Amino acid sequence: MRRSKGQILIDILRYINQKGSAKPTHILYAANLSHKLMKDYLGILMEKGFIIQTFSSDKVRYKITKKGIDYIIEYQKIEKLSSAFGLPI
């Protein structure tokens, strides 16, 4: 089934949260996206303040923010609400 934009964003956020911090290549494989789409989605997440870009030994990594963690919790509630009515999200 085709994932919605919201679903892709939450998949990326959950992966970064699970790993603590993640490399772009790992995010690309985990979220199953093309490089261009991944860059777009990471841009959206940074714009919303859900993730931040960090550099360690000249390598780019992404870390989740407090706002991002709050969004994951809120999204879980929304998923439960949707599931209660038997509706896909």
Place this chain on the structure above:
Amino acid sequence: MPIVSPTWFFGFDTIVYFACAVIGFFISSRTSKLYSVSHNRTHRFLFLGFSLLSVAFLILGLTSWYNYSFSKYSIFYFKFCLQTSTNSCTVNLSEAMFDLDDLGNSLFFILSTAAYAFFVMMYFPKKIYFTAFLPLLLSFNQYFYTISIFLLSYVFFSSLFNFLQDKNRYRLLVLLGFIGLTIYEFCLVFPYVSAALYVDYHIFLLFSFISFLTMVTLVQKK
């Protein structure tokens, strides 16, 4: 059509309608959040369904309050009735001309039927937008109850099927909510049968909205 209500229940029906409206608005605020995240058409129908249902019960509550306060079926009539009858009063609504009371009731029937149509569209696999408008046209005639019951039966069976697929407390509460709502609509066909039935179906209505509220509250918990 006459409505038979026990004298001790006068006023409680208004409270039930307002309580349902308040709970309904709370649920629709949560479903609007759901729609704002997903932009899914099924979530839009869920939000529209609860919003319209809340407005419908708010209008019914105001109409009922008007009846008790200002119409010819006001509390003064009931006081007179209490002095002359034993334990129940019959209000023959068909005697009245088309007034604010009729307008309120008609708006309730139209909005609630539209809300049930949105719930059907939420569960229906195909895009059947016309179903939202068909009940609106039909709701002007005396058989609108059967249309509401028919629509709600579909919603009830869908939520039953959902529950059987994945038996969890959230889906059970949604199922109980729709069962209560279906029983309420079904009992509306027979308001003249007995005074006890009038009380019973208002209890079912309240039970239905409390089930939805419990579900939403449980979902909100971390």
